[in-house]
Amino acid sequence: MNSDLSGLRGKRIWICSLGCRSNQYEAEALASAVTEAGARIVDSPECDGAILVSCTVTAGADRKCRQALRKVRRASPEALLAACGCWAQHISEGEARSLGISLLVGNRRKGELPALLAGALAEKNDSLQVYREDVSVSRKWDPLFLSKPLLHTRAFVKIQDGCNHFCTYCTIPASRGFPVSRDPEDTLREIRSIAASGCPEVVLTGIHIGLYGRYAPLSLGELLRRISAVEGIRRIRFGSIEPFALDDELLETLSSIPQFCPHLHLPLQSGSREILDRMHRGYTPEEYLALAGRVRSALGPDVHISTDLLVGFPGEDEAAFSDSLALARECAFGKIHVFPFSPREGTAAFSLPFPVPPDVLAERTHRALALGRELLEEYQRRWIGRTVPVLMEEGKGSCLSGLTPEYLRVSCRGKALPGEEHPVAISGIGTDCLKGRVVP
Numbered sequence: 001m002n003s004d005l006s007g008l009r010g011k012r013i014w015i016c017s018l019g020c021r022s023n024q025y026e027a028e029a030l031a032s033a034v035t036e037a038g039a040r041i042v043d044s045p046e047c048d049g050a051i052l053v054s055c056t057v058t059a060g061a062d063r064k065c066r067q068a069l070r071k072v073r074r075a076s077p078e079a080l081l082a083a084c085g086c087w088a089q090h091i092s093e094g095e096a097r098s099l100g101i102s103l104l105v106g107n108r109r110k111g112e113l114p115a116l117l118a119g120a121l122a123e124k125n126d127s128l129q130v131y132r133e134d135v136s137v138s139r140k141w142d143p144l145f146l147s148k149p150l151l152h153t154r155a156f157v158k159i160q161d162g163c164n165h166f167c168t169y170c171t172i173p174a175s176r177g178f179p180v181s182r183d184p185e186d187t188l189r190e191i192r193s194i195a196a197s198g199c200p201e202v203v204l205t206g207i208h209i210g211l212y213g214r215y216a217p218l219s220l221g222e223l224l225r226r227i228s229a230v231e232g233i234r235r236i237r238f239g240s241i242e243p244f245a246l247d248d249e250l251l252e253t254l255s256s257i258p259q260f261c262p263h264l265h266l267p268l269q270s271g272s273r274e275i276l277d278r279m280h281r282g283y284t285p286e287e288y289l290a291l292a293g294r295v296r297s298a299l300g301p302d303v304h305i306s307t308d309l310l311v312g313f314p315g316e317d318e319a320a321f322s323d324s325l326a327l328a329r330e331c332a333f334g335k336i337h338v339f340p341f342s343p344r345e346g347t348a349a350f351s352l353p354f355p356v357p358p359d360v361l362a363e364r365t366h367r368a369l370a371l372g373r374e375l376l377e378e379y380q381r382r383w384i385g386r387t388v389p390v391l392m393e394e395g396k397g398s399c400l401s402g403l404t405p406e407y408l409r410v411s412c413r414g415k416a417l418p419g420e421e422h423p424v425a426i427s428g429i430g431t432d433c434l435k436g437r438v439v440p
Contacts, residue, residue, distance in 0.1 A: 007122030019055025106132030135177025160206025195232030210245020271327030414438025
């Protein structure tokens, strides 16, 4: 493939990322690549070229992909459109042409996109070009690299791709493919570059990062230990890790690394034994609750456990839904991300009997969101009157915003610069955040 990137020089490129943290990493890595080639990243779809890093986890995600492309077409009729990622992996060429897409790039090939975009811009070639492969058999790593993050206090670092767990509701194994792990030396090289840019925090992401050790020359725990030795890295997080991947050995490793932040996002999905079995999740409510207890024993009673809850799975009756709410309370979650079930063609759940009626689904989603707000406030309340370290992300005058190690947003007043960590005295709860003042 031609690696000439000169066609990007001076071009205005708009990048839109939808979906998961892996997509956010890929979008930042693509932005890094095109910027180094001389392009300018713009905040508006008024551009010369657009890159959509797409998501297909729900029907709503598919709709947002189409909306984003139409938005660019309205704002910049002559712009060259590129779509990559999960939605781009499976849409038809006919739909791609109808949306004005010129470059359709599937998963495991995003690293080729900067050169492809440069070539299409240089040649003014807006005819559809398709670059996709069978990800179910591909074992290659997509060679993206983030030399300098756009958000200078926190950087996503992708260490794993793909999944072979096949939850019955999920399209991601078909879109992302067979599990692959990033070479540890390449990971460390990227993290050293990120630290050298002044960014002190890395968030390790992947589609199923718990599979890292199965398809890599070293374990996830050993990778963490090596990352913790990188000069300048003061905080390490996981984006998310599946409950069945968090064993006692890994928990012991996490507790031994001072930079690892006491926050774990552990997707629950349902509190009903029957529904978890129909989802093919691989654990029972009792096993999940026991895991939450082990997490608190290892990382301390104040650890923030956040989760995902999938509402309205086929066969979920009122008793099963009540089991989910009860388990959420018993686990004392902080943040809960609530997702109404969206049937996806090609998944086992698509044809399951006993669908939940739309009005019932909407009502249960509302109740789950209300519980999420209640539990988050309960968790936030324990910090009132305490002084906590906050890594500042942004500020205007004396108004600052940043994150605690527990991944709680803090709005505070005082003097600090982005990237600095300061003690903050917490005085109350604001809208989706804690409120406080920087301790001199």
